[in-house]
Amino acid sequence: MADVILVLNAGSSSIKFRAFDIEGAQLALVSHGQVEGLFTAPHFVAYNAKGEKTGEKSWGEGAKLEHSDAIAHLGAFLRGHGAGHRLIGVGHRVVHGGAHFTKPVLTSPEVLDQLDKLTPLAPLHQPHNIKPIRIIAERNPGLPQVACFDTAFHATQAPIAQAFALPESITKNGVRRYGFHGLSYEYIASALPDIAPEAARGRTVVAHLGNGASLCAMRAGKSVASTMGFTAVDGLMMGTRCGNLDPGVLLYMLDELGMNARDIEDVLYRQSGLLGVSGISGDMRALLASSEERARFAVDLYVYRIGRELGSMGAALQGLDAIVFTAGIGEHSKEIRQRVCEAAAWWGIELDASANADASANGGARISTASSKVSAWVIPTNEELMIARHALALIDRQRKGAAE
Ligand code: ADP
Numbered sequence: 486m487a488d489v490i491l492v493l494n495a496g497s498s499s500i501k502f503r504a505f506d507i508e509g510a511q512l513a514l515v516s517h518g519q520v521e522g523l524f525t526a527p528h529f530v531a532y533n534a535k536g537e538k539t540g541e542k543s544w545g546e547g548a549k550l551e552h553s554d555a556i557a558h559l560g561a562f563l564r565g566h567g568a569g570h571r572l573i574g575v576g577h578r579v580v581h582g583g584a585h586f587t588k589p590v591l592t593s594p595e596v597l598d599q600l601d602k603l604t605p606l607a608p609l610h611q612p613h614n615i616k617p618i619r620i621i622a623e624r625n626p627g628l629p630q631v632a633c634f635d636t637a638f639h640a641t642q643a644p645i646a647q648a649f650a651l652p653e654s655i656t657k658n659g660v661r662r663y664g665f666h667g668l669s670y671e672y673i674a675s676a677l678p679d680i681a682p683e684a685a686r687g688r689t690v691v692a693h694l695g696n697g698a699s700l701c702a703m704r705a706g707k708s709v710a711s712t713m714g715f716t717a718v719d720g721l722m723m724g725t726r727c728g729n730l731d732p733g734v735l736l737y738m739l740d741e742l743g744m745n746a747r748d749i750e751d752v753l754y755r756q757s758g759l760l761g762v763s764g765i766s767g768d769m770r771a772l773l774a775s776s777e778e779r780a781r782f783a784v785d786l787y788v789y790r791i792g793r794e795l796g797s798m799g800a801a802l803q804g805l806d807a808i809v810f811t812a813g814i815g816e817h818s819k820e821i822r823q824r825v826c827e828a829a830a831w832w833g834i835e836l837d838a839s840a841n842a843d844a845s846a847n848g849g850a851r852i853s854t855a856s857s858k859v860s861a862w863v864i865p866t867n868e869e870l871m872i873a874r875h876a877l878a879l880i881d882r883q884r885k886g887a888a889e
Pocket of ligand 1 (some may be wrong): 694695696697724767768769770771773812813814817818819
């Protein structure tokens, strides 16, 4: 009977899942999918490893599905489709590990209480990430569960890279730069030695360009600096988040525009970025396909901001050997990759246009010329596989400990 690890990525209105078969020490994807629109129009869909649909259910417009109902549905689906498989543990994506959790951890009631305390640092994500862990622990107390943190990879940054120039009365509350997208960066760091050994050893900036977007400066595969800071709204312009902003703008919104904290949160997280600037869409594909001037300007600003922040990451690294593109836009948009490389040509990046055009189809490759001083790469990320690897390692260790 094959052992299986389930990976859950739970948000406020959706739960994404991936199930991995363990074959020897290898993890192979067997099933993936999601329940989305939990409180508006719940919809479940699942696929097998070949991408063939294996399950689907809609609850209808206006229906409400609690996280616990969604997990019950998912559990029943996986049991129904899991003949010959035995679930040995669940790995969870948890946005914030704070200063304490710098590695993945087996969860317990005490650990969950500590993670609850970090909710003020990530109020939009942390409670939803933790909820499924408690739901599963209640129903299946013996099943090991592992929390993996988006902040943990950045724990290697020097204190100076993490500090804000604020008084201690504020910073003593944990107000500092943490950085996010850590599971994506950790996966890329783990893939680099095989794909691009020099980039693995050298000074590399990884550009995670999805709906959320950030850059990570890595030296020898370790995080040295990143564009996201205290929250996942800092740094680059994103789908609907503004990125780097003069804090004086927040005071202006409060004092002059009569906005309260929740109004401002809505603007910063949901009404800004590509959506806010274009007034059309937060989806890069829609903007690239649009002939409207506002769409063009939003894409121009998106690329310009990456170029500016790339300079900052390069300064933190004292030079640049390689740049890696990943996540939705980074993996699939040859146009954005080309434009970012053009904006960064002064670093010594020389794009190979045909390699760049083919990279999306090939799912990972070098896209710079052989003579380019700084190499450029496309590497598809796989945060869920990273979580499954961590979960497997901790579960193995727990089993070995119990056997001794
Ligand atoms: P998330 O951060 O939610 O995981 P993704 O990594 O899937 O999101 O990235 C979503 C973004 O990727 C969207 O802006 C989408 O338009 C963009 N994207 C996906 N495919 C393409 C493509 N072929 N060309 C341009 N943008 C793309």
